[in-house]
Amino acid sequence: MRMLKYIENFIAKEFGDVKFQISKHGSKGPEAETIEDRDPAGGREAAEHDPDEGCCYMEWEGGGTRLHFNYADGGCIVLHLSKHFNGVDEEVMEHLHHILYPLILEEELRRKTTEQKVMIESMHSISSSLELDHVLKTIIRHALNVIPASDAGFLMLYNTKKQRLIPKAPVGFNESIYRFETKVGESITGKVFEDGKSRIYNSYEEIIAGMHAHNVLPENYDSIHQSTGTSGKVEGAICVPVSMDEKRIGVMIIHQWKMKKRLDQGDILLLEAFAGQAAIAIENAQYHTETEERLQQITDLSAQLKEKNEQLQKRQEVHHTLTMLSIQNKGINVVVDGMQDMIDQQLQFFNGLENTFYSPGKYQKANFSVFEVKTMCMERTRDFHAVTGGGENFYFYPIYNGKIFIGCLIIALDREISEIDQITLEQGSTVLALELVNRQTATKIYHRRVYERFRKLLSYDREKLSEYGKELNLEVGGYWAVVVLEMESERDDLQYLDIHVHQLASRLNRELGDSAKLVYGFYNKISLLLSLERAEEIYDIKDKLNDIDIQGQSRKGTAFRGGISNVYRGLEYINKCYDEANNIISYLTSRDMLEVILYEDIGLNRLFLNQPTEDIDQFIHETLSPLTTDNSRYRELEKTLVAYMEMNRSPGRTAKLVHIHINTLYQRLHTIEELLGVDLNDSQDMLKIQLACHLRKSQLALQGMDE
Incomplete structure (x- = not known):
């Protein structure tokens, strides 16, 4: 509104007592949208505009004047004046060109805000x-x-x-x-x-x-x-x-x-x-719909055979009992407790989404590790028996969602599995499968909400960021860092990727505790917003994440790489933290490295993260050519130069490293100076050569990985 008032005053100052209308145009043609109309009785025809006329031009209509202003983004503003003016000063036209442009921006902002609101409401509705x-x-x-x-x-x-x-x-x-x-x-x-x-x-x-x-x-x-x-x-x-x-x-x-x-x-x-x-x-x-139809088919079949077989009547009773337990929405453990009462044997449930065990009985410990259960069940889709080293016999009933393993029921056998037990396990596994799928869906929705909160934090200015941070109960002035973990999805079955992200996110929440304020998974990445009491805590978190990664690799789990930003005091640095963490991921990906590192670990290479590879190659070529050619003699000179820089220009250590006499080293260094046209005792030349050698060494290391 203040801008319109300013425009009104400026028009009055430059053109006197004149009525006016401001309209916004899109592409070529008469289509226009009136932004401000201070001449409602003007009755003007829609004005065509031509973006090829330049940024400003004038036209006349009847007794009035049209001033056209074209902008680089394709938009156009037309100012209709109710009086005829033979000409307008260039400085006035240029000033009008600048002060009218915010009107386009305001209209565009209002339109985007409306679109976003409609989109969000639509998403919630569908x-x-x-x-x-x-x-x-x-x-x-x-x-x-x-x-x-x-x-x-x-x-x-x-x-x-x-x-x-x-x-x-x-x-x-x-x-x-x-x-x-x-x-x-x-x-x-x-x-x-x-x-x-x-x-x-x-x-x-x-x-x-x-x-x-x-x-x-x-x-x-x-x-x-x-x-x-x-x-x-x-x-x-x-x-x-x-x-x-x-x-x-x-x-x-x-x-x-x-x-x-x-x-x-x-x-x-x-x-x-x-x-x-x-x-x-x-x-x-x-x-x-498919799930409801499947459950309805089971229920209808049980009802039809109820009168023919007592065992099938029991199946219906078991199914009804477990379904009612599920409907109570008290969690998976209530369903497992109900199954324990029906089977009357020691029962354990392995939650394959979160890699956790639950035992209804008191003081029961897991007889198998997570790795053992998943290894055995991944190889079998049907029930089977397993015996521990101590001779104990166990019965396993895997639970799958399609082809994806999501859990397992384990019974410590003290008698044979009866037909009633089998019925209970079959019906219970169906109910548990639905519970697990619902939990996974709920987790996806939760991660999506956390993702939206995180994006809001990234998009807000400092004032709004502070308000929103307090709304989320975040210590705005504390120590903050961002971690981004990327799973090796191309090495994993994509059908299991969601489960692995779910498992890792759950473990991170458990192990990092209150430090992890926001954790969400998206496709093959997990992002964490960390709140620290002391900046030094970040090194413990790095060690912990690397331990988790090593455990996953040793157990044939999904490996990941990770980037940890620097620690900053104040939530206003969250964008910087997020960019640093993602830059580390790019750095690790380019080197095919699977580890978790800090931003400071990149060292000098951080200066070249966003530098095009072509520019780096050109710099190396211009600085070290002809040493980088395929000529074997020049290759030896290149290795000698890189070693000389790596040994901090120590002739003795360099000669020892490349296995040559020190006099031979001096001869080679002299030859290198002549070929490159540099003086290794000159500080400017030395800095240039040191940087080129560092980049060349990194380049050779990457080539070695590719081979």
């Missing part, structure tokens, strides 16, 4: 239900909210049996839309599904051409036209893929009946982001 039909309808309704210029839309999910994209949850279309089933690569929707590339159209002609360009079938062409009813021609459309990771499950398309605004790349990015979250909601709903 994730609030697990009923598939309801989720699909909610997705389309909110997609139209995310793109306010749109009027209608629908989803298309790929049906593997039909090998067609099937319309789902249409909004703004009649029943004919359900006949619009396209093959992969057919029409706009089929092509987007095939190549995963979003497409945008801003006219009816573009849409029709796009459909025919990808060989739409006549029957599908008729169906899509009939489905619009009396809505008329489509004036715009955006079609984006809907994918889970690398797997496409369908497409989403929105339509604009009447041109409200030209759809642009920003709309595509918004709809793509929304489609990514929608895919997660669809997958969760599909999984929930």
Whole structure:
């Protein structure tokens, strides 16, 4: 508001008593958005603008004057003055050019804020239900909210049996839309599904051409036209893929009946982001539906056979009891306690998501290590017996979610497993599997929330950061550091990556205690925000993380590399901490190193973390050429020079290291000076050579790793 007041005063000062209107334009054309109207009775026609005219130019309209101001980002402001002016001073035009630009920024900020609010509300809404039909309808309704210029839309999910994209949850279309089933690569929707590339159209002609360009079938062409009813021609459309990771499950398309605004790349990015979250909601709903159907099938089967077999009646009773225990939502341990009462043998439960044991009986200790249980169960998907070194007999019942091992029931046998026991284990394992999957889903949601909190901390300025830090109960003025751990996902089965991240995050929370204020996992990375009482504590944390990494590697677990930032006093350094931790990850990745190090451990190399490799190679070549050629004699000279620098220019130690006489060393050093055109006694030349040798040594070390 203060800016508008300033603009108003400036216009009054420079142009006198004149009414004015300020409008914002997008691309070429008459489309405009009025920002401020101090001449409501002006009745002006929409003004076209031309970005090729330069940053400022003037036009006349009737008895008024239009001043055009173009900006580098493609935006344009037009100032309509109600009086005719023959000319405007260049300094005035330039000043207007600068003071009007914040209006574009303010409008853009308001638009982004609204988009973000709508997106967040939409995400919450579509994730609030697990009923598939309801989720699909909610997705389309909110997609139209995310793109306010749109009027209608629908989803298309790929049906593997039909090998067609099937319309789902249409909004703004009649029943004919359900006949619009396209093959992969057919029409706009089929092509987007095939190549995963979003497409945008801003006219009816573009849409029709796009459909025919990808060989739409006549029957599908008729169906899509009939489905619009009396809505008329489509004036715009955006079609984006809907994918889970690398797997496409369908497409989403929105339509604009009447041109409200030209759809642009920003709309595509918004709809793509929304489609990514929608895919997660669809997958969760599909999984929930499949799980409910599976449980319902078990329940129906038990009911049908109840009268035929007493044992099957018992199965139903066991299932009902354990399901009711699960419904109480008191945790996994309550279900295991119930199973213990039914089996009446010593029972242990191994939670494969968190690598922990639970025993209902008192004073029971785990008879097997985590490594032993996982090794045995990974090799077997069915129940089996195992005997300890002391001759004790145990019965193992592994629990899988698909192909992923998530837990195991272990019984210390004092008698044979009865049929009732077997029924209890089967039913109990199903309930426990659901509990574990729900816990894993809850953990993902929790990590996502922690991630959002962390991103807020990174995005806030110092004042907001302090307020938000206090809101999260963080000691704003304390010692802070950031740790980023990256798992070797390419060496691991991606199906297990989520579980390994879950396990490691849980262990870090346990072992680091109150020091870990924020911990979240995202894909193959875990980030930690550490609060320390003393800066020196960071060295203990480094040792502890390396111990965890070594244990994981020795037990064939998932190895990881890690970066620990410097410790800073004050939460305002969180961005610096985060950048340092990620720079370490880049440094370790480039050297294929699996260890956890501090930022200070990088030493001199930190100066070159963000330096292009080409620049470093060029510097080495310019400084050490011709020593770096393939000539064997020059290679010996290069090794001698690197050793001389490494031995701190000690002739005796250098000669000993490269196994030559000291006189030979002096001859070589003289030859090197002549070849490189340097004086090794000159401080400037020496600094340049020392730096080049250091970089060359690092370069040779990396080449050795690659080989």
